[in-house]
Amino acid sequence: MQLSQSQIDFFETFGFLKFPQLMADRLDWIVDEFTKTFPEENKHDGSKRTCIVPFIDQRMSVLLDDPRILAIGRTLLGEDFNYMGSDGNYYTGDTGWHRDGYHEKYRHIKIAFYLDELDGNSGALRVIPGSHRLHDKYGDDLTFRMRDPLQTWNVAGADVPAQVLDVTPGDILVFDHNTFHSSWNGNTSRRMFTINMCQRYAQEDIQELRDYIAGAARFWIDRAFSETMMNTASPERLVHLEQVMANDDHLAALSAKARQEMAEPSRG
């Protein structure tokens, strides 16, 4: 698979892309593995979000070798893109407007797999087109205006003008971490998992990458990736793991501290 120049331009302009039914042929396997990754003894009860990190690392590492996933990463981020971990979720209710990051120099993307049929009335992801463009006045202004849409424009979160990305399982959504996104009107067990990726960092910016990796301590993990993800990696997959593997040596100590300070691992 190759992304067309129009798709690349669309992503650069609006900060997101939808690939209808891109993974439809793997859907049964994906749903089965998704279900099996959540432990029987700690079932989602619908009261709050349940989240597992890292996620595809447990049973679906091979997704990182899939030519379609590789094509998205390579085209938007470069041949040597970094895999940046993944989370698997049962979402409960609304997710307010937010950006996943504020990355001025390196592009970070999220590939989202929603496993239920969703539209604007049932929790489909919404994005504000163009909000990823931090260097434009539009994107920059949104940074503070979106802190409280009700106060800024007298508009409720669900009514902020946005593109609703309806999904049918098998579709893939991709968005820039800087893109404002949210979800409204969903039920108490929306199934979704992600694959995060970014451009490879230059050595002079490696501390910024290490700071990002440090954020995973809230999930009480000692390495950024699972043993399975690392031990089953082909040389081709290793290209996408090596920079993070070489820079996650601080994570175990930070996680140990988080275990002392937090009642449970973070839910997102």
Ligand SMILES: O=C(O)CCC(=O)C(=O)O
């Ligand atoms: O689907 C949702 O509720 C929100 C997803 C989201 O915010 C994310 O993956 O960053």
